[in-house]
Every structure is written in C-alpha cells, then in structure tokens.
Amino acid sequence: MSHQSDFLVVGSGIAGLSFALRAAETGPVTILTKKARADSNTNHAQGGIAAVVDSKDSFGLHIGDTLTAGVGLNRPQAVELIVKESPESVRELEKWGVSFTRKDKGVLDLGREGGHSMNRIVHVKDSTGMAMEQALLDRVRNHPRIEMLEEHVCVEIITEHHLTGRKRVPGEKTHCWGVYALNQKKNEVVAYLAGATLLATGGVGRVYLHTTNPPIATGDGIAMAYRAGAMTADLEFMQFHPTALFHPEGDSFLISEAVRGFGGILRTQDGEAFMKRYHAMADLAPRDVVARAIDAELKKSGDDCVFLDVTHLKPDQVRSHFPHIHQKLLSLKIDMTREMIPVVPAAHYMCGGVLTDLEGRSTIEGLYVTGEAACTGVHGANRLASNSLLEAVVFSKQAFLSAVRTLEKSPPKMPEIPEWNDEGTFDQEEWVLISHDQREIRRLMWDYVGIVRSDERLERANRRIQLIADEIEEFYKKTKVTAALLELRNISCVALLIIRCALFRKESRGLHYTTDYPNRDDVRWLGDSVIQENRTFLWPLAQELMF
Numbered sequence: 001m002s003h004q005s006d007f008l009v010v011g012s013g014i015a016g017l018s019f020a021l022r023a024a025e026t027g028p029v030t031i032l033t034k035k036a037r038a039d040s041n042t043n044h045a046q047g048g049i050a051a052v053v054d055s056k057d058s059f060g061l062h063i064g065d066t067l068t069a070g071v072g073l074n075r076p077q078a079v080e081l082i083v084k085e086s087p088e089s090v091r092e093l094e095k096w097g098v099s100f101t102r103k104d105k106g107v108l109d110l111g112r113e114g115g116h117s118m119n120r121i122v123h124v125k126d127s128t129g130m131a132m133e134q135a136l137l138d139r140v141r142n143h144p145r146i147e148m149l150e151e152h153v154c155v156e157i158i159t160e161h162h163l164t165g166r167k168r169v170p171g172e173k174t175h176c177w178g179v180y181a182l183n184q185k186k187n188e189v190v191a192y193l194a195g196a197t198l199l200a201t202g203g204v205g206r207v208y209l210h211t212t213n214p215p216i217a218t219g220d221g222i223a224m225a226y227r228a229g230a231m232t233a234d235l236e237f238m239q240f241h242p243t244a245l246f247h248p249e250g251d252s253f254l255i256s257e258a259v260r261g262f263g264g265i266l267r268t269q270d271g272e273a274f275m276k277r278y279h280a281m282a283d284l285a286p287r288d289v290v291a292r293a294i295d296a297e298l299k300k301s302g303d304d305c306v307f308l309d310v311t312h313l314k315p316d317q318v319r320s321h322f323p324h325i326h327q328k329l330l331s332l333k334i335d336m337t338r339e340m341i342p343v344v345p346a347a348h349y350m351c352g353g354v355l356t357d358l359e360g361r362s363t364i365e366g367l368y369v370t371g372e373a374a375c376t377g378v379h380g381a382n383r384l385a386s387n388s389l390l391e392a393v394v395f396s397k398q399a400f401l402s403a404v405r406t407l408e409k410s411p412p413k414m415p416e417i418p419e420w421n422d423e424g425t426f427d428q429e430e431w432v433l434i435s436h437d438q439r440e441i442r443r444l445m446w447d448y449v450g451i452v453r454s455d456e457r458l459e460r461a462n463r464r465i466q467l468i469a470d471e472i473e474e475f476y477k478k479t480k481v482t483a484a485l486l487e488l489r490n491i492s493c494v495a496l497l498i499i500r501c502a503l504f505r506k507e508s509r510g511l512h513y514t515t516d517y518p519n520r521d522d523v524r525w526l527g528d529s530v531i532q533e534n535r536t537f538l539w540p541l542a543q544e545l546m547f
C-alpha cells in the first residue's frame, strides 16, 4: 500500500507548515506528524523571532551579533541570508495571520534578548510560538491542497537501498523517494512517496534528562537521515538554556530570556548578582556563558538552583509582558512580582543536525531538511537567541524554491517501492525495557555529555550507550514497530552521534566546552564536524556547501 503526492512534509512545526503553505500553491502536499498537529517545539517558543525592522537597527548589526555568538563557526552566507530575509519573513507571517504585539502607535514592540546589541525580537507577548503555530495551522486546515495526517510516525526514509534486489554501495549518491510511516491508529506501516520530501522533525532535547523540549523532540529526523546515509554535522553544539524552572511539577518549564532582557537579574541563594563576574554583558551575556556560569556557581555552592529576580521591576509591567510565565508560576504558588524564581540550565536547542546547503538540500537527492533538524551553518558553535524561528522560515522558503525548480527541470521517475516488510517480527514490546533504557540514556547524557565535558566522561558515555543501542537494535529487528520503540531507537542513535562529534572536536568553542582542550583552536578546527556512515571528518568553513 502506498500514497503519493508532489510534496511530502514530515513535521508540523514552523518549518514544516511554512513549507507546506508555499508548496501547496504549486501542487498537492501531504504532512505527516507523529502526534497531534500542534505538538512541536514551535508551540513552546516564548521570546520571539529576531528581525531587523527598526530604523535604528541594521543588517550589519544583526549579522555581527550572530557571528559573535557563533564563535567563528557560522557560515557567513547563511547568516546573511536569514538576516536580510528577516523583514520579509515577519511580513509573510503577518500575512498568514500572526498578530505580533504592537505599541500604541501600531509600531512593532521589539524585545531584547541575550547577545543582541539592539531590541529586535518581534513577538506575540510571551507566547510567540503558540501564536505562530495556531495561525499557520488555521491556514493549513483550510487549504484544499494540503492533507495533514496526525498520529503518523515516520519510520525510515526510502532510498535506493530499499528497492527490491538492490544492495546499497557505501558512498554512492542516494535519492529519497519518500518515507515509511506508521499509522498509529491502524497499526500499519505505509509508504508515503513524493517528488520532494522535507524533513522538519525538530530538535533532540529529549536525549537529555533535563530539557525545555516537549516529548516529540527525540531527534527522529536526524537519526533517520543518518541511517539513510546523509551527512550530519555539529551535533556537539547543544545549547543549554540557562533558565528552566526548578520545580518538581515544572517539567523544565522555560523562563524566557526576554525576562532578563526586561531587567531580570540572576542571583545566588544568598542574593549576589553573580553574572557581572563572568561577562561584560552580565545577565545579557550569550547563553553558553550564562549556562556555564550557573553550572560553576552550583558546583561551587552545592545548591540545587540559582534565582532569577524581577521583584525590583513594576509588577504591572511584569504581568503584562509575561502573562504566560506569570500564570504558570502562580499555578505553582510562585508570585514572580514578589518572589525570586528558582532556575537551572536544561537542554534546549540543537545547533547541529542534517548538513544542508543554502537551498535546504541534504546530501541525499530529493531530501530537504529545515528547522531545528538541519545544520545550515547559521548558528555555528552557538545560536543567537530567537534566530531559530527565523532560520526555519527562511530555509523552508529556500527549500520550497529549490524543490519546485528541481521538479520542473527533471520530474522524478518513481521506481517501484516495495511494501514495508515486517516478516519474522512479533508483538513483543516490553514497556519496562523501553522506559528504563530511555531513562538510562537521558541520565548518562546529562551526567557525562552536558555543559562541561572531558574525554574520560565522553568515552564512558560512549561505551555505555553503545551497549544499550546494540541491545535496542537487536530488539528492533525482532519486534513490530511502535512509536515508543522508534523514538527509543532514534534517541540512542542521536546520543551516540552527539558523543562522537564531541569526542572528535579537540578544542573548546561556543557550546562545546571540554576540560581536556579548554582553548579555541582556529588552526585545526575551523569547520563542521561531520559524521556520515560511521566516518567522522571536518568540513572546512572555507569550503562551500553545495549538494
């Protein structure tokens, strides 16, 4: 059984939805999404989208801030692209129905976040992502050419090596024909085929014990693309958000950086405003600096958390700027206008991903990757706050333009795709094994592959997770697929890729800090750390990416 459309999109966050809305103007689109349509990192974004829309701001300043945050590893063309497209992206989002917060005279209200030298964060109060997700979903719902299939979890990308009677030759150029996906309601795996496939599966936060990411963020796209032979890159650069709520019922609720932009101050238990000791920008220093500073303070004091203090600000303004955060904290009996907020760092954003060029193309023909699952070169060794929603919108547009051009030039000749073969597998899922393995991997990643690393810790994590991953693979071969098993398999794969990238890079830069190589080394390490088919190598920055 198979299903065919012009465009196939995996994922219903900002990257997938914005691509789908554009693509539907030229042909039928199918969107597969593994849970309910709004379940995504996008839906949780609070701060906003960075854009140069103020006359006092300039492209040069935004580019400069992005390059500073990325510590020499950004690809300048990718940065220039998103920054120059930022005003148009905001206009397009408004056209799609997003009502950004404006001031009295109708001018966009611009927030400030860490690492930005200007106020340039366009936002919808403190629930920007939810507003975007809802607006785009409304559009998609009413579009006659878009079919959205919820509860469809993508299992594998279909390439040459799935074709009957054909052996995959390592290193050969592969083509993507679509994906196999599990319809969870019917419990069957179906081939979804298309001329162009977009992977927009989001991030990997759930690989770590503490994360701001919702449960969908299990790195499925990165793992699937890697298994299909694509290049993945820069996975050592995991951004830890400095301020997730520390509360037993908080489930790593994020306290947006905009709170510090608005005047919030980080303090130790005894009230010291410690960030001045770590960086000239104090509380508005780049995220990696703030996360490491908190980590160092906690190690020094032995405390469980530090505090974010806004009690010196006007309560009315705090309530009106951060209604969502204020309400959430009140529900946990914390009044942020009168009490300090307990916070800890948590895994937040993956800067690396599937390596793509300026058109969003991966190294597999016909497979585009955008959003958090991609490594476009925009973020380098550290993401500047609020650049990710922008990157997703801009690169999804690039991917759409490229896909249309390619399909017009050479319409795909779809080979015969075999049905999913689960002969010899059984229903034998044991939930205890799955939840136990998942907890163990996430704990190991938190303990040994976190904010501060060393070769010894990374080797230890590698040995232990490899053992678990081998067992999972054995189990997978014998078992009928389920969403939980697929996610576990992907988490173990991405965890190993992160560790290998971290072991490969023998320097400290941006989000990757190792006590064995505490300095930055521009002579040896100015490039992307790439993994493909078990091989790790450096792709120099000086060498353009074009697939």
Ligand SMILES: Cc1cc2nc3c(=O)[nH]c(=O)nc-3n(C[C@H](O)[C@H](O)[C@H](O)COP(=O)(O)OP(=O)(O)OC[C@H]3O[C@@H](n4cnc5c(N)ncnc54)[C@H](O)[C@@H]3O)c2cc1C
Pocket: 010, 011, 012, 013, 014, 015, 016, 032, 033, 034, 035, 037, 038, 039, 040, 041, 042, 043, 044, 045, 046, 047, 048, 049, 050, 128, 129, 152, 153, 154, 155, 200, 201, 202, 203, 212, 213, 214, 216, 220, 221, 254, 348, 349, 370, 371, 372, 373, 385, 386, 387, 388, 389, 390, 392
């Ligand atoms: C708490 C929080 C706050 C943030 N705040 C900001 C901010 O203020 N500004 C900013 O720029 N960025 C922010 N970010 C980051 C930003 O939200 C994400 O990088 C961005 O939304 C990613 O969009 P995406 O479309 O790539 O992925 P997502 O929005 O995560 O969407 C991924 C989609 O893929 C689906 N999916 C995954 N695997 C499969 C599979 N196997 N089969 C089928 N479907 C699958 C998921 O269900 C989901 O629909 C924040 C992130 C978090 C978690």
